[in-house]
Amino acid sequence: MIRTALLAAVALVLVPASAGAGPTRPPVGLTATPARISLAGSAGAAIRVTNPGREAVVVDATRAGFGLDLRGRPRVVLGGSRRAATAWLTVRPTRFVLAAGTSATVAVSARVPASVEPGDHDALVLLTTRPSARPGLAVRMRLGVVVVVRAPGRVARSLRLGGLRVRRAGGARLLELWVANAGNVTETLWRGRVRLLVGRRGGSARILVAPRELRPRTSGLVQVVYRGPLRGRVRARAELVDPAGRVVRRTFRIRL
Numbered sequence: 001m002i003r004t005a006l007l008a009a010v011a012l013v014l015v016p017a018s019a020g021a022g023p024t025r026p027p028v029g030l031t032a033t034p035a036r037i038s039l040a041g042s043a044g045a046a047i048r049v050t051n052p053g054r055e056a057v058v059v060d061a062t063r064a065g066f067g068l069d070l071r072g073r074p075r076v077v078l079g080g081s082r083r084a085a086t087a088w089l090t091v092r093p094t095r096f097v098l099a100a101g102t103s104a105t106v107a108v109s110a111r112v113p114a115s116v117e118p119g120d121h122d123a124l125v126l127l128t129t130r131p132s133a134r135p136g137l138a139v140r141m142r143l144g145v146v147v148v149v150r151a152p153g154r155v156a157r158s159l160r161l162g163g164l165r166v167r168r169a170g171g172a173r174l175l176e177l178w179v180a181n182a183g184n185v186t187e188t189l190w191r192g193r194v195r196l197l198v199g200r201r202g203g204s205a206r207i208l209v210a211p212r213e214l215r216p217r218t219s220g221l222v223q224v225v226y227r228g229p230l231r232g233r234v235r236a237r238a239e240l241v242d243p244a245g246r247v248v249r250r251t252f253r254i255r256l
Helices: none
Strands: 031-033 036-040 044-050 057-068 074-077 089-092 095-098 103-110 119-129 142-151 159-169 172-181 187-189 194-200 203-208 212-214 218-226 233-241 247-255
Touching (some): 031 142, 036 044, 057 142, 057 212, 089 119, 103 142, 172 233, 212 218
Antiparallel strands (some): 031 044, 057 074, 089 103, 159 172, 187 212, 194 233
């Protein structure tokens, strides 16, 4: 069985280095801290990699592109992207052995080219264990540490509201709102920064949209499950707090 785990800033639970110290610890384990590195221009940082398992593991450290799908779920982008910092990164060591219960440090450094667009560029450092040679045990783990490199220059921040649609998944009604990040830095849509008000004349219910990130020059969906009693055509108003602190609003007619 091959098991893959992608660690990212928007949805991450890391096993502490001390976890699994007792007799019930797994045969193979791998944790990494921090889960996200931010570098200001050409700079460096360190990742602490720990093996909380009972068996020694061989770990390969490689670089890869990073992306978010429309709903903010992280993914590995093998070919990179226009704003990828993959080629700028150096990772050392690229292979090492971790005995059970031990840790090692992986050094990550970035060299920003002279002429690149200012703002945030990102990549992943992938930490992948090699399958154990022991008979009956073939578990492979992969962790991805997000690296964001901010190239020097003018920072531009701009968020825009797009359309709103209703999507049915099983018996649930999902409200999905398009938001575009026209700036050159990653924007975090914290809970409460985007709201939906759904109702008819005489009152409406305010719904907080789940938090997510938007990478520069991308758009995506923020969504919420509507569990209210309304059916048929209703009015929905989207509210977004933009980077300058202003509230941007758009009104839609939707069918629930």
